[in-house]
Amino acid sequence: MFSPTNMPQSVSTLFSAYAAFAGSVMLIRSMANELIPYELRSYLSTAIHYLFTPLSPNITLVIDEHCGMSRNQVYDAAEIYLKTKISPSTERLKIGKTPRQRTFSVAIEKGEVVTDVYENIKLKWAFVCTEPQNNSHSGEKKRFELSFNKKYKEKVMDRYLPHVLKRGKEIKDEEKVVKLYNRECPFNDEDGGDHGGMWGSINLEHPSTFDTLALDPELKKMIVDDLKRFLGRKEFYKKVGKAWKRGYLLYGPPGTGKSSLIAAMANYLKFDIYDLELTSIYSNSDLRRVLLSTTNRSILVIEDIDCNMEMRDRQQGGDEYDGSNSRLTLSGLLNFIDGLWSSCGDERIIVFTTNHKDRLDAALLRPGRMDVHINMSYCTPQAFSILASNYLGIRDKNHYLYDEIEGLMESTNVTPAEVAEELMASENADVALEGLVNFLKRKHSEANEVKSEENGKVGDEGAKKLKTDVDEKKIVNKFINRNRILRAARGVRRNCGRRMIPQNFFGI
Numbered sequence: 001m002f003s004p005t006n007m008p009q010s011v012s013t014l015f016s017a018y019a020a021f022a023g024s025v026m027l028i029r030s031m032a033n034e035l036i037p038y039e040l041r042s043y044l045s046t047a048i049h050y051l052f053t054p055l056s057p058n059i060t061l062v063i064d065e066h067c068g069m070s071r072n073q074v075y076d077a078a079e080i081y082l083k084t085k086i087s088p089s090t091e092r093l094k095i096g097k098t099p100r101q102r103t104f105s106v107a108i109e110k111g112e113v114v115t116d117v118y119e120n121i122k123l124k125w126a127f128v129c130t131e132p133q134n135n136s137h138s139g140e141k142k143r144f145e146l147s148f149n150k151k152y153k154e155k156v157m158d159r160y161l162p163h164v165l166k167r168g169k170e171i172k173d174e175e176k177v178v179k180l181y182n183r184e185c186p187f188n189d190e191d192g193g194d195h196g197g198m199w200g201s202i203n204l205e206h207p208s209t210f211d212t213l214a215l216d217p218e219l220k221k222m223i224v225d226d227l228k229r230f231l232g233r234k235e236f237y238k239k240v241g242k243a244w245k246r247g248y249l250l251y252g253p254p255g256t257g258k259s260s261l262i263a264a265m266a267n268y269l270k271f272d273i274y275d276l277e278l279t280s281i282y283s284n285s286d287l288r289r290v291l292l293s294t295t296n297r298s299i300l301v302i303e304d305i306d307c308n309m310e311m312r313d314r315q316q317g318g319d320e321y322d323g324s325n326s327r328l329t330l331s332g333l334l335n336f337i338d339g340l341w342s343s344c345g346d347e348r349i350i351v352f353t354t355n356h357k358d359r360l361d362a363a364l365l366r367p368g369r370m371d372v373h374i375n376m377s378y379c380t381p382q383a384f385s386i387l388a389s390n391y392l393g394i395r396d397k398n399h400y401l402y403d404e405i406e407g408l409m410e411s412t413n414v415t416p417a418e419v420a421e422e423l424m425a426s427e428n429a430d431v432a433l434e435g436l437v438n439f440l441k442r443k444h445s446e447a448n449e450v451k452s453e454e455n456g457k458v459g460d461e462g463a464k465k466l467k468t469d470v471d472e473k474k475i476v477n478k479f480i481n482r483n484r485i486l487r488a489a490r491g492v493r494r495n496c497g498r499r500m501i502p503q504n505f506f507g508i
């Protein structure tokens with residue numbers, strides 16, 4: 001029976017018993033520490049912990065953001081995949097939008113849990129971030145923790161995770177914004193990707209597609225089919241021992257759509273473009289470093305490959321035996337494209353453009369080097385119909401000026417860029433097409449004048465050549481200026497126009 005008189009005695013008894021017990025525990029603990037080796041102690045404590053902890057039916061897979069130095073593909077895929085699994089019960093979400101993004105980006109906030117069901121398996125994804133230690137310079141560590149019933153471990157590993165990887169890639173492809181990499185862009189890669197610190201990128205917002213491109217339908221179909229076939233032939237390339245790459249040489253006068261075709265290819269394939277300015281490369285080793293930092297599923301573009309240099313045969317260049325990496329040579333470029341670079345990457349497309357195919361080095365033209373040669377020619381009546389539909393919304397050929405325009409086009413060399421400029425002059429189809437007719441007539445009579453002048457000077461080869469050279473230069477300059485403005489306006493390339501390739505490129 002509890003009585004206030006015996007309480008102090010029982011409390012003091014309790015305290016002395018506790019003191020004796022605590023003293024014994026400490027003694028035993030220090031003796032154990034002295035006598036039992038550390039390994040055995042830790043083994044015993046794990047065993048005791050295991051015995052007294054109730055068995056959990058669940059297993060948790062930890063998916064870190066990085067695998068060593070590289071990113072963890074499962075993490076990246078999960079990040080994208082889980083965006084589609086956000087439910088109304090999710091309490092916190094991360095929302096963002098850069099000026100170039102069209103829609104909001106949504107992501108799971110740290111600490112949030114998202115559930116998924118796959119083949120009747122319940123899966124719980126937790127997004128966990130740990131702050132860096134006080135004295136650590138590393139950033140926040142992020143990971144996903146995927147928990148599910150242990151009995152489904154094999155199903156999850158063999159089927160669910162591959163499903164997440166596949167869906168992640170599909171969603172990424174659907175959402176993908178094509179990027180234009182240039183070595184002159186500021187290094188502002190929004191996706192935080194590491195591109196060797198050498199390429200800067202902007203989003204490619206070039207509107208060119210195969211639908212808007214004014215090309216002969218057959219040529220267009222040939223190009224699209226070729227690209228499709230290339231994409232689907234991974235196993236074929238492996239079987240025949242060839243690197244999975246495809247080279248295109250686009251040649252034709254300025255303003256015939258070479259750059260527009262490259263943009264259309266990138267938009268169609270959703271491949272990023274690496275626009276390589278050879279002037280920014282000083283040596284073969286520099287070139288190797290730059291090319292090795294490009295990624296798969298991309299288009300490497302070298303525009304105006306012939307530009308401002310005398311094309312000469314490699315033998316004349318005399319760099320065959322130089323073997324030097326201290327300067328940039330054509331053979332260095334070609335060897336690298338044929339060799340190391342192409343075999344260490346997949347789904348690579350290389351495009352060279354030129355206004356003067358006839359001036360190209362034989363090494364560039366030899367069979368097997370550039371797989372497809374595409375002649376981008378002057379505007380044809382079929383190409384004109386596409387432009388008329390794009391610019392003026394004319395879908396049929398009923399316009400009263402159509403026949404006249406087609407007739408003039410057949411006898412006049414006019415580029416799609418020139419036609420496009422005329423069609424942009426007015427939103428009124430009649431006014432724009434009349435302007436085009438006048439322009440074509442002017443061009444036609446100018447061409448006739450040149451022809452008759454040339455005929456009058458037969459025999460005077462020097463003067464004739466001089467005139468042709470001057471005319472050609474005038475046309476080229478006109479287009480350089482026009483293209484500069486167009487490109488700047490459309491953001492195709494930040495720096496463009498003719499470039500001076502170092503003289504020693506051809507081993508001079």
Ligand SMILES: Nc1ncnc2c1ncn2[C@@H]1O[C@H](COP(=O)(O)OP(=O)(O)OP(=O)(O)O)[C@@H](O)[C@H]1O
Nearest residue numbers: 213214253254255256257258259260416417420483
């Ligand atoms: N085939 C075409 N289809 C549609 N538009 C075209 C085509 N060719 C030219 N254009 C128009 O003319 C502009 C200039 O064309 P583009 O820059 O593609 O020519 P290019 O052949 O690359 O010229 P350059 O040899 O000077 O680099 C384009 O922005 C586009 O508006």
Ligand SMILES: [Mg+2]
Nearest residue numbers: 258259260303
């Ligand atoms: Mg171009």
